Amino acid sequence: MDLADRYDELRRAFDRGDDARAGALFHEIVGLVPRGREEPPLPAGPPPARTALLRHDQPRAIDLRALRAGARDIAKFEDLGLDAALKLERRLRAEGFSVVRSAPYARRFDVSLTVGGAPTRFDVVASRGDLAERFVEAERDRSYAGTRRAGELLGYPACCIEHFIALERSAAAEHEGVNEVVLRAFADSSDEIGAGGAGTIPWELNSLSQHAPVGFAACGARCTAALAFARRLLGVLPAEELALVRRVLSRPLLVMRLPLFWALDGAAHVEPPGGASAGTSHAVRYDVVAVHDHGSHPALQAWGARTVGVALARGSDVRLDERSLTISGEAGTFRWALATPRVPRLLCFS
Numbered sequence: 001m002d003l004a005d006r007y008d009e010l011r012r013a014f015d016r017g018d019d020a021r022a023g024a025l026f027h028e029i030v031g032l033v034p035r036g037r038e039e040p041p042l043p044a045g046p047p048p049a050r051t052a053l054l055r056h057d058q059p060r061a062i063d064l065r066a067l068r069a070g071a072r073d074i075a076k077f078e079d080l081g082l083d084a085a086l087k088l089e090r091r092l093r094a095e096g097f098s099v100v101r102s103a104p105y106a107r108r109f110d111v112s113l114t115v116g117g118a119p120t121r122f123d124v125v126a127s128r129g130d131l132a133e134r135f136v137e138a139e140r141d142r143s144y145a146g147t148r149r150a151g152e153l154l155g156y157p158a159c160c161i162e163h164f165i166a167l168e169r170s171a172a173a174e175h176e177g178v179n180e181v182v183l184r185a186f187a188d189s190s191d192e193i194g195a196g197g198a199g200t201i202p203w204e205l206n207s208l209s210q211h212a213p214v215g216f217a218a219c220g221a222r223c224t225a226a227l228a229f230a231r232r233l234l235g236v237l238p239a240e241e242l243a244l245v246r247r248v249l250s251r252p253l254l255v256m257r258l259p260l261f262w263a264l265d266g267a268a269h270v271e272p273p274g275g276a277s278a279g280t281s282h283a284v285r286y287d288v289v290a291v292h293d294h295g296s297h298p299a300l301q302a303w304g305a306r307t308v309g310v311a312l313a314r315g316s317d318v319r320l321d322e323r324s325l326t327i328s329g330e331a332g333t334f335r336w337a338l339a340t341p342r343v344p345r346l347l348c349f350s
């Protein structure tokens with residue numbers, strides 16, 4: 001896969017201290033045109049604080065809560081290490097659920113791909129009745145019919161399952177991995193002409209968080225079935241916790257790639273196409289910024305920190321349209337032209 005190869009090449013260039021090559025690869029991967037020598041130099045660090053917004057080593061708490069409360073009859077906990085998988089399996093069995101643990105597999109988190117290598121990750125599927133066994137059976141069938149059946153058994157909306165199957169077989173998914181493609185398609189669906197609240201996404205459908213109730217590819221920002229699914233799960237949370245989750249899921253996100261995105265504490269503003277900007281323009285005025293870093297790609301993170309990261313850390317406004325990314329604040333205004341097709345997205349929730 002092209003993106004996985006470029007990630008590996010970036011990693012190698014970074015490890016051998018080849019800044020010129022690593023810088024070129026980084027900009028290519030995140031779709032930014034390198035800034036010219038004649039442009040104002042980026043501010044000196046420090047870059048934004050690091051935090052793991054998505055955790056690959058813990059079962060998603062909301063799925064666990066929803067399963068216990070009866071808001072889900074089945075839940076799949078993915079990519080757990082052996083200790084976490086065994087602990088979860090024991091607990092859920094003791095609570096009376098049927099539980100199936102997958103065979104171990106190896107996972108590359110930067111591209112969300114199952115790969116060769118030392119198998120250290122496990123899925124744990126738990127359900128009432130025999131749903132878990134039926135799900136694992138369906139998943140074993142690697143055809144589209146198997147994917148469809150597995151999605152149905154997990155209770156995902158039919159429209160979202162078909163959308164995922166279509167994207168999974170696309171050429172883009174072959175180059176970048178289906179999760180990258182799913183994310184961009186979802187972000188862009190919020191800009192569609194005629195969509196209510198154009199440019200913003202219901203906060204309940206934000207999937208880039210450990211607190212997210214939606215762990216599947218929603219077919220669009222206006223999918224009412226996905227929204228109903230999300231609300232059913234969120235409904236099990238007590239009011240105070242729900243308010244906290246809502247605050248976390250409502251934060252605007254500047255996304256370069258799945259292993260590199262920033263969460264902003266601030267207010268979003270979306271301008272529809274027309275006027276001075278090209279296409280829909282998203283802008284956020286913010287106070288605090290943190291970068292998602294789960295340790296899956298140190299080289300990508302390091303280059304993110306020394307480019308967009310330092311500008312965000314000293315800035316207070318970020319704007320993204322079809323052609324450019326602009327970050328401005330007390331230290332000045334810093335602009336990057338975007339490569340085509342556009343990679344970065346600024347996700348704004350409402």
Ligand SMILES: [Zn+2]
Binds near residue numbers: 219220223224226
């Ligand atoms: Zn849908």
